[in-house]
Structures are given as structure tokens and as C-alpha cells.
Amino acid sequence: MLGTRERILTSTGELFRRQGYNGTALKQVTALADAPFGSLYHHFPGGKEELAEAVIKSxxxxxxxxxELIEDAAVDPGSAVTDFFDGAAAVLEQTGYVDACPIGTVALEVASTNDRLRQATAEVFASWVDTAARRLASHGVAPARSIELATLLVAAVEGGFMLSRAARSPEPMRASGRLLRELVESELATVRTVTTTT
Amino acid sequence: MLGTRERILTSTGELFRRQGYNGTALKQVTALADAPFGSLYHHFPGGKEELAEAVIKSxxxxxxxxxELIEDAAVDPGSAVTDFFDGAAAVLEQTGYVDACPIGTVALEVASTNDRLRQATAEVFASWVDTAARRLASHGVAPARSIELATLLVAAVEGGFMLSRAARSPEPMRASGRLLRELVESELATVRTVTTTT
DNA sequence: AGCGCTCTAGAGCGATCGCTCCAGAGGGTG
DNA sequence: CACCCTCTGGAGCGATCGCTCTAGAGCGCT
Structure with a gap:
């Protein structure tokens, strides 16, 4: 069994995915983590807010x-896109549309009510966008253009989670992935053309 | 002044946009709506759940x-896309990133915890997708393809709200709009080519 | 053994939650 | 005027929230 701190962290993440920040009670966290209440405040003296920040970051x-693992395993960036979206759709189906992004729900809940947590979610999104943008740029896409594309990819993943969970269908997630794959591939085709002709 | 029921409805929507379902207390609703507590339960006997369902639908x-208004005013579907995304970005900037989609936050919060409200949000999303898909189809895009595109548009709007609110920047919303405009326009170009050549 | 530090354990606090309940204001109808 | 029904107004209920507090178990060190 993992350490108490890690069990609290993963249990909180699990509950945040299902019911968000405000919908998750700390007693529920300790029950799922099989940890005493005192331990929670020992490891996270700042209470719910500090715990949430740690969960968001980790x-x-x-x-x-x-x-990164999915992209490394994919044969090209286009199939990496569909691999990721289809993978997310599969996880949703397998878990009864419960297990989604642990950041998304919390991000919307705290965006206008808790600046510390808002900033934590913003940093995570920025780091995701940055990661995806670097990959695109390494395939020759212009830096500014890479950031735009990466931003749309992350936004579409989060929106896909929302629509698929609401409809209890993997289709929104899958359809978004299919179209974005086309967009990424046509972008890469442009890059190759430009590179070839110059 | 509007009727009490309408004031409660709009106040609840306003609070849902900022702080979601679980983050909104009914006392807060009655205070903002300047309505007595008894009136809330007179108009919505089902309590918070019934009120939320009414807010989601309205x-x-x-x-x-x-x-529909934005699309009717736009000269073509492509500029309708950027008009909508840029408009949403402008509203976010003007309201301090407070005033966003009243459905999105609630949809994620209730997706796995309240089936009645989950279904209400699913119906709203489906109706948005349907509306956008009909518009695309009326410009010659194949029905199935129109639904895919419309789904991505709605998902990207919701994801754009999330990223822009977290980062307190209009850029994610605007960037998504720019790229999706290109996607829609290249789709329409394909349609015109096919129509012309056959 | 004796000491000290980390961590476990859970009772219980004040505040706030959604909600119930009842008294009465207001206005249309006979 | 008397009556009734819709709606307003708000006190206060039990439950649950985040959190505090204290007691002690476990372990390494001297």
C-alpha cells in the first residue's frame, strides 16, 4: 500500500474527477483513502485548498x-491526436463516464472564486499547451502557429470530456479527435510543401 | 422590475456562471434576486434541483x-465562427473573466452525481450541436459531417471558456475561433468544388 | 531505557447548507 | 364586505461542512 500522503492525493484526484472541488467533502476523501482525519491535516496543513493545489499539480x-507517452508511441502527429482522443473516449466508456480530467471541473469551479487554485489550473493548462506545441514545432510548424493548434487541442479535449460525459456517449470525443487529426495533418502537409519548394 | 420567478432564474444563472452548482447557496440566490426565501420554494417546489433544471433549460x-443571431448577421459561416468566438472572448474580458457559460461548469459537476441535471445539460448541448449542424448542412456540408463539425465547435467553445478563464486571457478563445474558421472554410471550399465538378 | 519527532486516530466545534413551516399581504371574485 | 388563492416574508430545523484539538502509537537515536 502506498503512503498515506499519496493515498490521500490519489483519492482526492479520483473524487475531483467525479464531483469536482465543491462537491467533494474531506470526510469522503479520508474514507476513500482509508486515512484518519488527522493525517490529512498533518500532510496538508493548509486544508482543502492546499490539498487541491497539490492534486492539480500532480x-x-x-x-x-x-x-508524451502516446505521442512517442504514435507513428506520426496525426495519429497521435486520434490515439489520444480515442483513448480518452475508451476510458470514459469503461468507467461509466466517471473518470475524466481532474483539472477541468475544478478549473471552472474556482476560476472566479479562488485565485490560488485558478493559477494552479492555469499553469497546468499552459504546460500542456507548451508540450503539445513543442511537438508540433519539432515537425516544422511555425512556433506561433504551433501554440494556436496546441491550444485548440487542449480546449477540444476538455470540451470533449464535457460533451461526452453529459451525453454518456464517446462520440463527441471521437468526432473532435477525427477532425483535429485532419487539421493537424493538413498543417503538416503545408509545412512539407513549403519546405520542399523553398 | 421583472417578476420574482424571473429574477430568481436570472440570478441563479449568473451565480452558476461564476461558481457553479455546488458553489452556489440558495440564500445567495435570494439575496441577489432580492426575493424572500419562501418565494423560491413557491416557484420551485423541487428546491435547488428543480431550480437548476429550469436555469439550464432557459x-x-x-x-x-x-x-442564431450572430450567424444571421454574419456574411458567411466562416466569419460567423470568429464572430462568435471573438464575442465570447470580449465578454470574458469585459466582465473580468466571470461571465461564462452557465451550462459548462454545472454540466461537469453533475455529470456523475445527478442524472436529472446531467440529462438537462445533455439536451442543451445536443440542441446547440443540432442548430449549428443544420446551418452547416444548409451550406452543402454532408449531414454526418455537419454534426461532427458542430460537435467540435461546441466542445471548443466550452474548452475555450475553461482555458481563457483559467489564464485570464482572451487568447485561447480567440485562437480556437481562428483555427476553426479555417476548418469550416476549407470544408465549404471542398463542398463547392465537389458541387461544381459534378 | 529514555527521549523526541513524525504520523495516526477521531471526537467535536462553529458555521453554513438545503429545506420546512407558518403567518400574513395583496388582489380578484361572489 | 367576506372569501379564497397566490405569493411574500423570514425564523429556524437537522444535517453536513471545513477544520481544530488532544491523545497516543511507532520508530530512530543516544
């Missing part, structure tokens, strides 16, 4: 690693 | 009307 990092 | 309808 699960943001975990998702970024997932991005 | 503000979903309001946003759909906004979609």
Missing part, C-alpha cells in the same frame, strides 16, 4: 506524461 | 438564440 503532471 | 435556449 495530476497535471501525470496527464502530461500520458500525452 | 439559459440553454438563450444561448441558442444568441448563436
Amino acid at each position: 495530476s497535471g503532471q501525470a496527464y502530461q506524461t500520458l500525452f | 439559459s440553454g435556449q438563450a444561448y441558442q438564440t444568441l448563436f
Whole structure:
């Protein structure tokens, strides 16, 4: 069994994915983590806010690693896009549309009510966009253009989670992935043409 | 002054946009609406859940009307896309990134915790997708393809709200709009070519 | 053994939650 | 005028919230 701190962290992330920040009670966290209440405040003296910040940062990092693993395994950037969107859709289906992004729900909840947590979510999104943009740029896409594309990819993933969970259907997520793959591939085709002709 | 029921409805929508479902207390609603607590339960005997369902449906309808007005005013579907995304970005900037989609935050919060409200949000999303898809189809895009494009548009709007609010910047919303305009226009160009050559 | 630090354990606090309940204002109808 | 029904007005209920507090278990060090 993992350490108490790690169990609290992962349990909180799990509950945030299902019911968000305000919908998750700390008693629920300790029950799921099988940890005493005192331990929670020992490891996170700042209470719910500090715990949430730690969860945002650590699960943001975990998702970024997932991005990178999928992209490394894919044969080209276009199929990396569909791999990722289809993978997210599959996880949604398998978990009864429960297991989604642990950042998204919290990000909307705290955007106008808690500046510390808002900033934490902003940093995670920025780091995701940055990661995806670097990959695109390494395939020859212009830097500014890469950032735009990466931003749309992240926005569409989050919106896809929202629509797919609401409809209890993997289609919104999958359809978004298909179209964005086309967009990325046509962008790369442009790059190749330009590179070839100059 | 509007009737009490309408004031409660619009006040709830306003609070949902900023702080979501779980983050909004009914006392806060009655204070903002300047309505007595008893009136809330007179007009919405089902309590918070019934009130939320009414807010979801009515503000979903309001946003759909906004979609249609912008598209009617635009010279072509491509500029309708950027008009809408730029308009949303401008509203965010003007309101201090407070005034966003009243459905989005609630949709994620209730997706796995309240089936009645989940279904209400799903119906609103479906109706938005349907509206946008009909417009695209009326310009010659194949029905199935229109639905895919419309789904991505709605997902990107919601994701754009999330990223822009977290970063307190209009750029994610604007960038998404610019790229999606290109996608829509290249789709329409394909349609024109096919129509012309056959 | 004796000491000290980290961490576990959970009772219980004040505040706030959604909600119930009832008294009465207001106005149309006979 | 008397009556009734819609709606206003707000006190206060039980439950639950985030959080504090204290007691002690476990372990390494001297």
C-alpha cells in the first residue's frame, strides 16, 4: 500500500474527477483513502485548498506524461491526436463516464472564486499547451502557429470530456479527435510543401 | 422590475456562471434576486434541483438564440465562427473573466452525481450541436459531417471558456475561433468544388 | 531505557447548507 | 364586505461542512 500522503492525493484526484472541488467533502476523501482525519491535516496543513493545489499539480503532471507517452508511441502527429482522443473516449466508456480530467471541473469551479487554485489550473493548462506545441514545432510548424493548434487541442479535449460525459456517449470525443487529426495533418502537409519548394 | 420567478432564474444563472452548482447557496440566490426565501420554494417546489433544471433549460435556449443571431448577421459561416468566438472572448474580458457559460461548469459537476441535471445539460448541448449542424448542412456540408463539425465547435467553445478563464486571457478563445474558421472554410471550399465538378 | 519527532486516530466545534413551516399581504371574485 | 388563492416574508430545523484539538502509537537515536 502506498503512503498515506499519496493515498490521500490519489483519492482526492479520483473524487475531483467525479464531483469536482465543491462537491467533494474531506470526510469522503479520508474514507476513500482509508486515512484518519488527522493525517490529512498533518500532510496538508493548509486544508482543502492546499490539498487541491497539490492534486492539480500532480495530476497535471501525470496527464502530461500520458500525452508524451502516446505521442512517442504514435507513428506520426496525426495519429497521435486520434490515439489520444480515442483513448480518452475508451476510458470514459469503461468507467461509466466517471473518470475524466481532474483539472477541468475544478478549473471552472474556482476560476472566479479562488485565485490560488485558478493559477494552479492555469499553469497546468499552459504546460500542456507548451508540450503539445513543442511537438508540433519539432515537425516544422511555425512556433506561433504551433501554440494556436496546441491550444485548440487542449480546449477540444476538455470540451470533449464535457460533451461526452453529459451525453454518456464517446462520440463527441471521437468526432473532435477525427477532425483535429485532419487539421493537424493538413498543417503538416503545408509545412512539407513549403519546405520542399523553398 | 421583472417578476420574482424571473429574477430568481436570472440570478441563479449568473451565480452558476461564476461558481457553479455546488458553489452556489440558495440564500445567495435570494439575496441577489432580492426575493424572500419562501418565494423560491413557491416557484420551485423541487428546491435547488428543480431550480437548476429550469436555469439550464432557459439559459440553454438563450444561448441558442444568441448563436442564431450572430450567424444571421454574419456574411458567411466562416466569419460567423470568429464572430462568435471573438464575442465570447470580449465578454470574458469585459466582465473580468466571470461571465461564462452557465451550462459548462454545472454540466461537469453533475455529470456523475445527478442524472436529472446531467440529462438537462445533455439536451442543451445536443440542441446547440443540432442548430449549428443544420446551418452547416444548409451550406452543402454532408449531414454526418455537419454534426461532427458542430460537435467540435461546441466542445471548443466550452474548452475555450475553461482555458481563457483559467489564464485570464482572451487568447485561447480567440485562437480556437481562428483555427476553426479555417476548418469550416476549407470544408465549404471542398463542398463547392465537389458541387461544381459534378 | 529514555527521549523526541513524525504520523495516526477521531471526537467535536462553529458555521453554513438545503429545506420546512407558518403567518400574513395583496388582489380578484361572489 | 367576506372569501379564497397566490405569493411574500423570514425564523429556524437537522444535517453536513471545513477544520481544530488532544491523545497516543511507532520508530530512530543516544
